[in-house]
Amino acid sequence: MRYISTRGKAPALSFEEAMLTGLARDGGLYVPETWPELSRAEIAAFAGLSYQDVALRVMMPFMGDTFTHGEFHDIIARAYGSFAHQAICPISQLSHNDFLLELFHGPTLAFKDVAMQLIGQMFEASLKRRGERLTIVGATSGDTGSAAIEAFRGSQAVDVFVMYPHGRVSEVQRRQMTTPSEANVHALAVDGDFDDCQARLKDMFNDFDFRDGVRLAGVNSINWARVMVQVVYYFTSAVALGAPYRSVSFTVPTGNFGDIFAGYVAKRMGLPIERLVIATNQNDILHRTLQNGGHTKEGVTPSISPSMDIQVSSNFERLLFDLYDRQGTAVAQVMDDLSAKGTFQLSQGALSKLHDEFDSGRASESETSASIAAIVKYTGQVLCPHTAVGVKVAADARGAVATPMVTLATAHAAKFPDAVEAACGVRPALPPHMADMYDRPERITRVANDLAAIEAVVRERVRT
Numbered sequence: 003m004r005y006i007s008t009r010g011k012a013p014a015l016s017f018e019e020a021m022l023t024g025l026a027r028d029g030g031l032y033v034p035e036t037w038p039e040l041s042r043a044e045i046a047a048f049a050g051l052s053y054q055d056v057a058l059r060v061m062m063p064f065m066g067d068t069f070t071h072g073e074f075h076d077i078i079a080r081a082y083g084s085f086a087h088q089a090i091c092p093i094s095q096l097s098h099n100d101f102l103l104e105l106f107h108g109p110t111l112a113f114k115d116v117a118m119q120l121i122g123q124m125f126e127a128s129l130k131r132r133g134e135r136l137t138i139v140g141a142t143s144g145d146t147g148s149a150a151i152e153a154f155r156g157s158q159a160v161d162v163f164v165m166y167p168h169g170r171v172s173e174v175q176r177r178q179m180t181t182p183s184e185a186n187v188h189a190l191a192v193d194g195d196f197d198d199c200q201a202r203l204k205d206m207f208n209d210f211d212f213r214d215g216v217r218l219a220g221v222n223s224i225n226w227a228r229v230m231v232q233v234v235y236y237f238t239s240a241v242a243l244g245a246p247y248r249s250v251s252f253t254v255p256t257g258n259f260g261d262i263f264a265g266y267v268a269k270r271m272g273l274p275i276e277r278l279v280i281a282t283n284q285n286d287i288l289h290r291t292l293q294n295g296g297h298t299k300e301g302v303t304p305s306i307s308p309s310m311d312i313q314v315s316s317n318f319e320r321l322l323f324d325l326y327d328r329q330g331t332a333v334a335q336v337m338d339d340l341s342a343k344g345t346f347q348l349s350q351g352a353l354s355k356l357h358d359e360f361d362s363g364r365a366s367e368s369e370t371s372a373s374i375a376a377i378v379k380y381t382g383q384v385l386c387p388h389t390a391v392g393v394k395v396a397a398d399a400r401g402a403v404a405t406p407m408v409t410l411a412t413a414h415a416a417k418f419p420d421a422v423e424a425a426c427g428v429r430p431a432l433p434p435h436m437a438d439m440y441d442r443p444e445r446i447t448r449v450a451n452d453l454a455a456i457e458a459v460v461r462e463r464v465r466t
């Protein structure tokens with residue numbers, strides 16, 4: 003399996019190279035040359051298997067000869083040993099035909115752990131074999147950063163730097179990034195919003211001197227390996243609900259479009275998914291795109307679901323590549339328009355293909371709070387605000403959908419205790435093993451929203 007860039011001008015890479023590289027050198031994102039397909043019989047045979055076994059079968063076709071079957075089996079076992087639930091990503095029920103896919107049982111209580119714990123193990127195995135070391139720089143709206151730090155803390159081969167928007171993440175999110183004491187992890191508070199952090203990260207990748215000098219790698223959701231790992235739970239949950247004999251729909255609280263794109267990949271691989279519903283908060287660029295085909299940036303308005311406070315959904319470029327029949331030049335053109343003018347218009351053909359696969363909806367702040375309160379009342383479950391956005395949008399989409407509807411529960415409510423308590427009167431508690439988080443000292447480096455300043459901090463701190 004080879005990986006090609008969505009902008010068509012970077013060399014094709016193996017899985018291992020694409021994983022260790024992150025962003026392509028032409029500014030594009032790596033995608034597999036073709037979508038591997040699983041037969042109905044292969045999918046049916048997932049019933050009753052462990053999460054780890056399904057993971058092995060879903061991901062092997064993407065990996066070429068990076069790891070042997072046996073090596074990858076052991077990597078998966080190590081990665082998910084850190085989860086607090088045996089099923090890894092269990093489903094729970096909201097009403098007769100509505101379900102939650104609980105993705106928050108990893109060490110930082112958000113779905114980012116599902117991919118990041120595995121990526122940490124894959125990087126370690128691969129770098130050890132190659133005798134190499136890397137610097138990982140990430141940008142986070144709150145959850146990716148801590149997940150990356152958890153995945154790489156104490157690594158001999160990797161230094162990790164995480165940029166987060168100063169003052170715009172929850173206290174739990176911040177403490178998860180700033181309290182690990184290992185010398186190879188660094189939390190950088192940037193004076194800007196998440197899109198600024200993400201833009202500086204892209205700038206770093208495009209500064210080839212810097213990139214090569216520190217051996218820069220990325221584990222943001224622009225890294226193909228992240229998306230690939232997330233494909234697995236669409237299979238496990240759909241099979242538990244009757245696939246491949248029955249179709250299933252998913253509603254996904256969406257920011258950077260990585261998680262829902264993994265659902266699209268599962269569908270391309272043969273999983274019978276009826277609808278994929280994009281759920282956004284008031285930062286609703288994707289919802290507006292589905293409505294009129296215009297993809298137009300507006301400012302980011304902070305919300306109670308901060309991990310979705312995004313206007314530049316990087317992974318949307320991967321979908322654009324398919325919507326434009328895998329023509330890299332067409333993708334490069336619309337992405338150039340987006341950076342020059344802050345907007346592009348989808349072609350009629352691209353928009354109608356988008357509508358073939360996806361629906362969308364948005365939840366305002368008050369709708370999100372009302373959704374938290376309603377679910378506590380009707381089920382006793384306490385949702386995080388991101389999940390609540392999903393549940394609200396799923397309910398709106400419900401009318402047109404007869405299949406089971408699975409909403410991805412992307413974080414544990416205890417990551418956002420203030421918003422949750424304000425919405426429903428219940429203050430969600432951290433799991434016991436994290437209860438001392440408020441007592442541990444924090445280490446934070448405050449930096450300007452300035453490429454040179456950030457690069458200087460990284461250069462100074464990397465171990466050589």
Ligand SMILES: *Cc1c(COP(=O)(O)O)cnc(C)c1O
Pocket residue numbers: 112113114145146223255256257258259260261262309310388389412413
């Ligand atoms: C990252 C995140 C999202 C958005 O996921 P994307 O893959 O960026 O679309 C939603 N909810 C939570 C809790 C997150 O951490």
